[in-house]
Amino acid sequence: MTRYVVIGAGAVGGLLAAQLELAGIASVLVARGAQLAAIRDRGLRIRRPHGDDVVRLAVAGGPDEVRLTTDDVLVLATKAQDAEAALIDWAWRPVHDEDGAPAGLAADLPILTVQNGLATEDDALRRFGRVYGVTVAVAASYLVPGEVVNPSFPVVGVVWLGRYPDRAGDEDQERFVRDLTAAGFGVHSVPDISAWKARKLLGNVRNGLDLLDGTDEEKARAGALLAAEAEAAYATAGIVPAAADAIRAGAGLTFAPVPGHVPGRLSTWQSFARGTSSEVDHLNGEIVRLGRRHGVATPVNERLQRLLGAQAAAGLPPGTNRVSDLLTVTADAGA
Template sequence: MTRYVIVGAGAIGGAVGGLLANEGTEVLLVARGDHGRTMIDKGLTLRCPDATVTVPAPTVTGPEDVRLRSDDVLVLATKTHQADAAINQWADVGVYDNDELIGRAADRLPILTALNGVASEEIALRYFDRVFGVCVWMPAVMIEPGEVIVRGAPLRGVFHISRYGTAVDGEADAELLKSVQTDWTAAGCNVVLPDDVMPWKYRKLISNLGNAFQALLGDNPGAEELSEAARTEAREVLAAARIQVTSDDEERAARQDAAQVKPVPGTPQHLGGSSWQSLFRGSGNIETDYLNGEIALVGRRVGHPAPINSRITALARHAAHTGQRPGDVTVDQLRTALGL
């Protein structure tokens, strides 16, 4: 029986792991700090538009507390800027078949990269033989330790998943993907298995370019106008680099049901995405370097400057380092800083 080891059981990882566990699928959640300790002591609470459940899912704080099994599937769900450290930490952990040590995780186990951006697959491929890219569409938020708010209904989320890199054993990969599709569908998600997930991840990247604007502006109006300027610039950069991106129409159709974000009783009216959550919680870091910063990187590679995305990357990083909160910046201040 497959066990999903969720490395980084925060908003997305906690939502996926909690939904799977609630349906009887075996999981192991990995989380640090107060969030991890709360789940160890009290379980994980999932708050959805139509239900609230507390799941007593097994939880650990790191690989030192885990005995990996040959039937495990690693699911990486950290922020992208945390991915390299997390993968490095797990790559050399021993894997056992009953009581026999059969090798390292990097050689024996598949890893699913359920992160924003398009960099984590290459990071994982430096360590792991079998890497599966995951494009995540899931409106999940973690504000309080031990609690994840999942606002998607009727579907909880949509995931596009495919092998990253050339498969040595296509039959084994197909079997794994079908197993993931079956398990995650039973947990209330839609899992699509395209031949190549990366065009989907680049399309999601374009959407995620608005995360920094939402994080900086909070409830202040005007974020969408500025976000659209960053997206327009990004499309030009990706076209110049000849990077394939899933079309807007295809993307919209794929996540139509999951895009129905509904209110969850007893939660704040305004809840933001991953970058908003980083500033709201005062984490001191933010993943913008791998979102807007990815567009800046591609632009520099192909000689197509991306000044809006470059500047917002620096502004978001400064906000995280200096403890700014969502809404500390007005739209006029941000527009001036971006030269718009």
């Protein structure tokens, strides 16, 4: 039977492993630090609008604690900035058949890449022959060790899944769709996962605004500037994102309050709140990279990347910088 080895126990990875377990689908969750200790001690609590589930999971601290078999599927659920290190850690681990005999390496197994941004799939292709990109729309939050908050229903999140590089689906992809659907996700099997990753990034470039102090009107103006720069970089680079209407129509999430939970905090804010590394280099930094490569100016994305990069390096809290620091970029450009 297929077993999903979920590498990364944040909001998405933790929720995914718990939902698979609740659906009777074998999984092991790879965690670290306080999250690992909490799940080992008392399971993973999924906090929902209508009650909590405490899910006892098979959990491991790293690849040395997981004996891989030919039935395993790897799910890379780390943040984008941690993906390359995880790929290096896992790719060359031995795999065994059902009799315990050597049967290749982890790089021979299929891998699902769940990261924001556009970089992880190519990083995975350096090592893995069967890469499936995954774009996730989910409102889950992870701030407290041993807890994931999931305020959405009737599905817990929405997934777009496809083979990378872009191509028609295969039997493995159909199996992943069935399992994730059974686990409570709304799943779309797509032949053009790159387009869906690109569409998601157009929203993700706004994530960092959550960390800046300013009015809603200022954040709306800055968000429009960030997205416009991203679209200009895409156009010059020949990247065509999935239609915005298509991703809105495919989501269909309904939300309700979870007691004690403050909604609306995106993944970038959660990382800063936990004092972990920032994914800004794979969000706004990805747009900056495209702009530099193709000769497109992306000053607002670059300013946000620099502000949040320096903020993370100094260990400063959310609210240290202001949205007006971004809006002055366009004023300077027009002076």
